[in-house]
Amino acid sequence: MSRIRSVPTLDDVAKKAGVSTATVSRCLNSPDRVVERTRTRVMRAVNDLGYTPNFGARVMAAKRTFTIGAIIPTMENAIFARGLQAFQEQLHSQGYTLLVSSTSYRPEIEAEQVRSLVARGADGLLLIGYARDAKIYQYLRQREIPTLIAWAFQPGTDQACIGFDNRASMQMLANKVISMGHRDIAVISGVVEGNDRAEGRLQGIIDGARDNGLDPEQIPIIETPYEIENGAKAFDTLMQRETRPTVVMCGNDVLAAGAIRRARELNLSVPDDVSITGFDDIELARILTPTLTTVHVPHREMGRRAAVELVKMVESDNPGLSEQLEISIKLRGSLKSLS
Amino acid sequence: MSRIRSVPTLDDVAKKAGVSTATVSRCLNSPDRVVERTRTRVMRAVNDLGYTPNFGARVMAAKRTFTIGAIIPTMENAIFARGLQAFQEQLHSQGYTLLVSSTSYRPEIEAEQVRSLVARGADGLLLIGYARDAKIYQYLRQREIPTLIAWAFQPGTDQACIGFDNRASMQMLANKVISMGHRDIAVISGVVEGNDRAEGRLQGIIDGARDNGLDPEQIPIIETPYEIENGAKAFDTLMQRETRPTVVMCGNDVLAAGAIRRARELNLSVPDDVSITGFDDIELARILTPTLTTVHVPHREMGRRAAVELVKMVESDNPGLSEQLEISIKLRGSLKSLS
DNA sequence: GAATCTATTGTAAGCGCTTACATTTGATTC
DNA sequence: GAATCAAATGTAAGCGCTTACAATAGATTC
Missing domain, CATH: 3.40.50.2300 (Response regulator)
Incomplete structure (x- = not known):
């Protein structure tokens, strides 16, 4: 792997703008802690250089990836595709990116996928349904990964979930x-x-x-x-x-x-x-x-709310609330009354 | 954000196994450069501690994320859902994880999504179709991000693509x-x-x-x-x-x-x-x-091959080959001959 | 057994960023 | 204008890992 990218770093921006790296970092992460004049200068340097923060470094220093992982059975079923689409849209609007993995309905490979997403730094996880090895729950608890269960609703568990019965x-x-x-x-x-x-x-x-x-x-x-x-x-x-x-x-x-x-x-x-x-x-x-x-x-609604709730869990470190969604029976042509 | 994870680090493993961090790292990344006796000891320490490498640190040091980004119009259209599912499965089997973003068919937001995925360290990118702002292509070239275009095939461009006409x-x-x-x-x-x-x-x-x-x-x-x-x-x-x-x-x-x-x-x-x-x-x-x-x-096939090709591009630093897939006309009941 | 070479392991320098803390600047008060 | 305080900025210490290079151990040769 010999990819050599001469990508500008925080240092370059700082030099160009004539400030310290801390100031540049603040401009990017909490702009209100920097006076307007400086900020303008820094932002110009950022644009001139085409600077983009280095992800790895940011993750390491901030301990956050702004990435949410989702493990679903398959995207080929329209219900998950729709839900996931809404989930992703909502995440995106809150500044998060979606990491996706699928089990193809083989529960036995879920454990590995959970580990893989966690290892990749997912700040939180979306899982479908309750049924899974207790070890997975244990692992998630030990690593303190906020986890939300969707597409199911089981009152009486302490696990946050969003879905229906x-x-x-x-x-x-x-x-x-x-x-x-x-x-x-x-x-x-x-x-x-x-x-x-x-x-x-x-x-x-x-x-x-x-x-x-x-x-x-x-x-x-x-x-x-x-x-x-x-x-x-x-x-x-x-x-x-x-x-x-x-x-x-x-x-x-x-x-x-x-x-x-x-x-x-x-x-x-x-x-x-x-x-x-x-x-x-x-x-x-x-x-x-x-x-x-x-x-x-309401699959879209479920996906959207799941994103909102999960981000809330990640950002506030609280255990998360469960939410039950309304379903309704749609009577259409395929069912006939015999009476 | 006060999440405190007392997650074991390379150092912990090294201490426990009585070796240097370099040796532990080598055990994990190029096991054959370490003699068996040491390796066994290290691996036991890894297991005992439940050690998982820190993603951010690894990315920063190794300049690779083993993550591939995909930007598609929407997962709600079955063609993309299927293709993406196959793409993800293939990536997974090659040790990569999929980062997903969607434009909801609004081309104007694609540029930002590209930047976001690149900033998150995507090693390569999957995009749908050719039509997009030249600036995006320029950015990708400048950053040297291997990029594969799918769902379209335009002979005569130097951009690698996989799809059909x-x-x-x-x-x-x-x-x-x-x-x-x-x-x-x-x-x-x-x-x-x-x-x-x-x-x-x-x-x-x-x-x-x-x-x-x-x-x-x-x-x-x-x-x-x-x-x-x-x-x-x-x-x-x-x-x-x-x-x-x-x-x-x-x-x-x-x-x-x-x-x-x-x-x-x-x-x-x-x-x-x-x-x-x-x-x-x-x-x-x-x-x-x-x-x-x-x-x-053949949407699934397209997704699968796209993954194979893109990983090849990422790992070998070559520009990538284009591939045209066969389509076929399916004559079914909705079309009637008038003659 | 000394000299030479190779396989193995250790040392330590970053990677690029965030942030606690220290310092400086500037406004406000008397 | 000195004293006080808050706001803005700078300094520098990590974050946990990989890897170039150095050091050591062990094998081989004469």
């Missing part, structure tokens, strides 16, 4: 579905292992069924990774059972999109032959034919 | 459309200003029309930001003209999705009343009803 939300949808006369429910769930959101959603359906006098044991459940194709396959399997479900509840909109596509391929009418529901309300939901009944989650 | 690709699609008997073409284009990809695609349609003896001046063109709703609105407007187009060619799949949705809302049959085409072939294209005729672009 996946279980209660899905239960609300299940209640609605059942109230519309559906008794034969089938479920296409995301992979539950290591994914508390997926698990919560699945449990929500079971809760709803039980509360309404249905036997949860009777509900066929297929667990599969969140991908359109998998939703299609699962739908296929479910439709081959002797007693066909009247509704297929999916763990998210992506699986539901797959189910709807396959229904069309099988010449089944949605919702006349079978109803389908999703979760998340990504844009896709309103473009599908028929439009998809789903649970609306 | 938007113009030629769209022209290919236009030729196909016209060869199927369409004469009344309308266009819903993305915003061209500051976006060479959008501009290339638009020009491609014009090229195709001209080559086939159509008058490009006669083609109604609506320029609008890449959003579903905008696609819908534009479609509306186009359908109100006295001579209705037989085909609406859209600048990307998102706009096309909006157009298809609005067609349904207007009780127009696609493709019987009007054909619609897109560009990108995001997942959505195969879920729409009817499925969307579009140009397939």
Whole structure:
């Protein structure tokens, strides 16, 4: 590595402006501690030289990187893409930069990613959901890295989080579905292992069924990774059972999109032959034919607020507040009342 | 900011292992320059103490951050989300971390983002498309920051890039459309200003029309930001003209999705009343009803290769090679032959 | 066993910045 | 105009690491 950059340093600026390095530093970091005349002179020198502070040096001296790390399952799912986009925009407007890592839904590699981001000096961390090795929490506590959990809300933990109750939300949808006369429910769930959101959603359906006098044991459940194709396959399997479900509840909109596509391929009418529901309300939901009944989650809002809260935690050293967001049921064409 | 982390340092490790800091550093960075017995002892001390190198210090001393910056228009468009996801995965596997910033399609804020990422020590930069202020290129050259342009391919520049020829690709699609008997073409284009990809695609349609003896001046063109709703609105407007187009060619799949949705809302049959085409072939294209005729672009592959190439540029200090990717036309239900 | 050479380890000089503390400047008061 | 005080600026000590160079230890040769 022989890159030789003759980049101007604080010293150069100081010399050029005829002041000390401390003054230059102050001009940049707390301008009000420097009298206007000096400041103007210094700023001109900065511009003339095209000076940019050296990141490493700054980090070392200030112990701050103004960098926030985020570890998400994948950017390919629109919910994370949207949320992360809003998160980044908000961070940017507060002077922070986003460091991104993804697990591709493999919880076992999260620990390493946490370490990597921390080693790179992330001032704070955004993580998705609660389910993870206790060692990770322990490490973060030991290093005192402010950490915010998003996309989930679990009252009663001391961990700051921002999100919604996946279980209660899905239960609300299940209640609605059942109230519309559906008794034969089938479920296409995301992979539950290591994914508390997926698990919560699945449990929500079971809760709803039980509360309404249905036997949860009777509900066929297929667990599969969140991908359109998998939703299609699962739908296929479910439709081959002797007693066909009247509704297929999916763990998210992506699986539901797959189910709807396959229904069309099988010449089944949605919702006349079978109803389908999703979760998340990504844009896709309103473009599908028929439009998809789903649970609306304010992903952008969640991302934005997560940024605000996390920066607050980083800058004030306080443990952070948890925040629960409102969800709502979006009744659309894919769900039909049987009564 | 009173965060006090009593994190172990190189010194602590050195003391514990009874060697100098230089030896510890060597154990970590070039293990073969240290004899096994010493190394074992040092590594035990590292583990016992739970030592992690301080990022800032390392950066300052080594002049490398193992961080790559990417500036994209938005993560909310699936094409960038997918590409970026693949980019990040590949970077990760090569020991780099991804720093992300987005412009929300506002070219004027890109310069600041470039500076910000460079200031944060990005070893290299990924940018989308060519169109940007010459000052940005100048700055990057002056700082000698390896930079790779993606999502576009312009032969004849010395700037390394990886992508495809938007113009030629769209022209290919236009030729196909016209060869199927369409004469009344309308266009819903993305915003061209500051976006060479959008501009290339638009020009491609014009090229195709001209080559086939159509008058490009006669083609109604609506320029609008890449959003579903905008696609819908534009479609509306186009359908109100006295001579209705037989085909609406859209600048990307998102706009096309909006157009298809609005067609349904207007009780127009696609493709019987009007054909619609897109560009990108995001997942959505195969879920729409009817499925969307579009140009397939290997976004994941592009992201992955961009990472490989960029790391190569960073590590070998060479200018980088350009690479053109293959696209293909996907003929699906939304385009009908008139002949 | 002395001389020579090589592999290993240690010493210490930065890297460029922030900031506590010291000093100087300038305004304000009497 | 001297005394007092606050504001502005300067001085210099790190921050934790890498690495050029120096020193030492161990192997090899004669």
